[in-house]
Amino acid sequence: MNLQKTTCAILLGISLLGDVATAGDRRFTYVYETTTGAKGEIEVENFATWKTRREGSGRVNEFDFRHEIEYGVTDRLQAGIYVADWKVADGQAIYKDTAVELIYNMTNPVTDLLGSALYGEVKLGDQLFKLEGKLLLQKNFGPIVLAYNAGIEAEWEGARFGNYDERSGEFMESFGVSYQFSPHFLLGGEFLHELGFDEWQEAGDPVIYAGPNASFRFDRYFVTTTAMVQVTAVTDEADFQWRAIFGMHF
């Protein structure tokens, strides 16, 4: 089966899963919230990310896509699978990796003084292996929601599967604020700070992004989108990125 057929099969499978999905509407696209789906609940989310940066006199654009299925194992533990992370380059869809994530909710952002959760992710591709851990914090003040994530990831890369000759680490933190104008429309902003460590030896320049986000909720689906500009001046990183998450239920 070639790549295009594989991609079509994945998309078809996801669309069929929509029959049993109840989307937990996201307020943010980069920041994770501490709440998890109820036991037995299935959610489907589709991500699209566009990153662009200057290179010489032109620009380099990158389009990434992700299809995620989340399942409530218990009322506090949620498992998720990134069925496929893929990108479009030169008009071709190229598979990148598949990942599994676990989110364990420890405290609730409404009933407890501070909502908290632990996030773990294992990602495997034909050219990379990645481990990621995060602490998620959140507090809801009625229509206002504040969320903060901090985490570390370790990544091994190589020319082919199992032969990883490069390793790197990254510390990241993100912050989001969202205000609910109505149950159908929320507006806010997100902040992202990344600090890479090549070979776990040297810290690169910190990269900081910030920008507005909006979330639209409808009867059977939601769309949340964020546009962020780089507020630092690291030239080999994207100077603008945009992400949209489309969730649906039937």
Added chain:
Amino acid sequence: MRRTFNGAPFLECIFEKRGYVHKSQLTLAGMVLLLAGSASFQAGAPAITPEMTKVAMSAGDSFEKLEKGRRLLATRCTTCHALEPVAKYTIQEWREIVCDMADRSGLKEEEQQEIQAYLNAARQAL
């Protein structure tokens, strides 16, 4: 500009020396959140009062059922949206809202009844 460090001081590098994250800022932000948090919860899902318990008992519901209903309302509904004031809708309107949202929020029949019992008691006790 490159920053170097050696193994062990990794976290120190992030949290202290380089000043990427200041502990004092995090502590202050955390305290503000902790203080302001409980107030918003009380406004959205009022605490169970003796009047509410009396209303519930007369309808054949228990205090425990009210507690479960309140917790479900505050945890499951707020995953997607802020809580509406109890006084905003009539009992009949709340019944329709809970029924309407049950599928979306994955509420089982028993959980719907618990939320409805809490809302009935809270609305009548106003």
